[in-house]
Amino acid sequence: xxxxxxxxxxxxxxxxxxxxxxxxxxxxxxxxxxxxxxxxxxxxxxxxxxxxxxxxxxxxxxxxxxxxxxxxxxxxxxxxxxxxxxxxxxxxxxxxxxxxxxxxxxxxxxxxxxxxxxxxxxxxxxxxxxxxxxxxxxxxxxxxxxxxxxxxxxxxxxxxxxxxxxxxxxxxxxxxxxxxxxx
Numbered sequence: 001x002x003x004x005x006x007x008x009x010x011x012x013x014x015x016x017x018x019x020x021x022x023x024x025x026x027x028x029x030x031x032x033x034x035x036x037x038x039x040x041x042x043x044x045x046x047x048x049x050x051x052x053x054x055x056x057x058x059x060x061x062x063x064x065x066x067x068x069x070x071x072x073x074x075x076x077x078x079x080x081x082x083x084x085x086x087x088x089x090x091x092x093x094x095x096x097x098x099x100x101x102x103x104x105x106x107x108x109x110x111x112x113x114x115x116x117x118x119x120x121x122x123x124x125x126x127x128x129x130x131x132x133x134x135x136x137x138x139x140x141x142x143x144x145x146x147x148x149x150x151x152x153x154x155x156x157x158x159x160x161x162x163x164x165x166x167x168x169x170x171x172x173x174x175x176x177x178x179x180x181x182x183x
Contacts, residue, residue, distance in 0.1 A: 006068060
C-alpha cells in the first residue's frame with residue numbers, strides 16, 4: 001500500500017488555510033487542519049513573511065511528501081488578484097525551498113474532485129470532506145477545509161491510474177513535458 005502525506009494550501013492574504021492529509025492505500029485521514037489569520041498584520045510584506053514561515057514550519061513539523069496549492073481564480077478586483085498571487089507564490093516558494101514538489105489546482109477542479117460538482121459551495125465541499133476523511137466535526141474555518149480539499153484533489157489526481165501524470169499541474173511534469181519551452 002502506498003503511503004504519503006500531502007500538504008494542501010488555500011492561499012490568502014487575510015486568511016490562509018492549510019490541511020495535512022495522510023493517505024494509506026485508499027483511506028484518508030486528517031493529520032492537521034487550520035488557518036493562519038493575517039488580517040491584523042500591518043502590511044503586505046509582513047503577511048508574506050508570516051505565510052513563508054508558517055508553511056516552512058508545517059513542512060518541518062509534519063514532513064509531507066508533496067504540496068498542493070489552490071490557484072488564484074480570476075476576479076474583478078485586480079489588486080485582490082495580485083495579492084492572492086503573491087500569497088500563492090510565497091507558499092509555493094516555501095515548499096520548493098525545502099525540496100517539496102508542488103502542484104497547483106484551480107478551484108473548480110478541487111470542487112469537482114471532492115464533490116463531483118465544480119460549482120459546489122464551500123459548505124458542500126466541507127460536508128463531503130467530513131465523510132471522505134472520517135472527521136467527527138468540521139472546523140469553523142472554511143479556509144482550512146478548502147485547503148484539505150486541495151490535498152484530497154491532489155491525492156485523487158495523482159493516484160488514479162486512468163488519469164496518468166498528464167492531468168497533474170506540477171512544475172516538474174511541466175518542465176519534463178515542455179523542455180523546448182524552458183531555458
